[in-house]
Amino acid sequence: MSKIDDIAPTRPSSVEDGAESAKRRQILEGARQVFLAEGFDGASMGAIAKEAGVSKGTLYVYFNSKEALFEALTVEEKQGLAEVLFRLDADDPDVRGVLTRLGTSYLSHMGDPEHISSVRMVIGAAEKFPRIGQVFYEAGPCQGIARIKNYLDRQVEAGRLDIADTSIAAQHLLDLCQSGTMRRLLFSVGTRPNEEEIRKTVENAMRVFFAAYGPKK
Known part of the structure; x- marks a missing residue:
């Protein structure tokens, strides 16, 4: 069992799966709104119950603490995003095209205000609750790097790329696509990159990536 699997909250056995899933989704959406508005420390189970339109008793049946609720929300959102x-x-033999589309989508997401708020919230809570930082990292960056690594492994086998360590190359790819954007936005410097800025950043990232990892001629 993975570290992510063991954080799943206990669910009420007496509720049919469909209704249970809908109620859980309702609670998670309410929690997301409260966490984004109030931050982790400022959010309370009472406020989350009110936003979700459920009683505190019902909320505690699904999630026994604010930490468990935040972990479940993080895992669900990050795993869905990775998909x-x-x-x-x-x-697809057009590796540059595939990675360009990935870089464009990735950088667009990095600049999303809700994503920036989520990262700030996790950073703020991680010192007091290290598990929150661990769960966020495993469900987000680790998932992305693992998927890119698998893709790069296939491209190396096909002779389309020349990479000694695909795990490192996957991290390089994401770092090149961010190119300081995430750091800048975390400190509220400047605005979200527009389409032209994203295009130029990703083009530069591809140039550097393929200079390092393109097939040997």
Whole structure:
């Protein structure tokens, strides 16, 4: 069992799966709104119950603490995002095109105000609750890097790339695409990059990545 699997909250056995899933989704959406508005420390189970439209008793049936609720929300959102952002066609011979589309989607997400708020919140809470930082990292960056690594492994096998360590190359790719954008936005410097800025940043990232990892001629 993975570290992520063991944080799942206990669910009420007496509720049918469909209704239970809908109620859980309702609670998670309410929690997301409260966490974004109040931050982790400022959020309370009472406020989350009110926003979700459930009683505190019902809330505690699904999640026994604010930490468990935040962990579940993080895992669900990051895993869903990984499915969308890191869907890579390993059989497409146009590797540069595949990675350019990935870089564009990734950088667009990095600049999303809700994403920036989430990262700030996790950073602020991680010192007091290290597990929150661990869960966020495993469900987000680690998932993305693992998916890119698998894709790069296939491209190396096909002779389209020349990479000694695909795990490091996957991290390099994401770092090149961010190119300081995330750091700048975390400190509220400047505005979210527009389409032209994203295009130029990703083009530069691809140039550097393929200079380092392109097939040997």
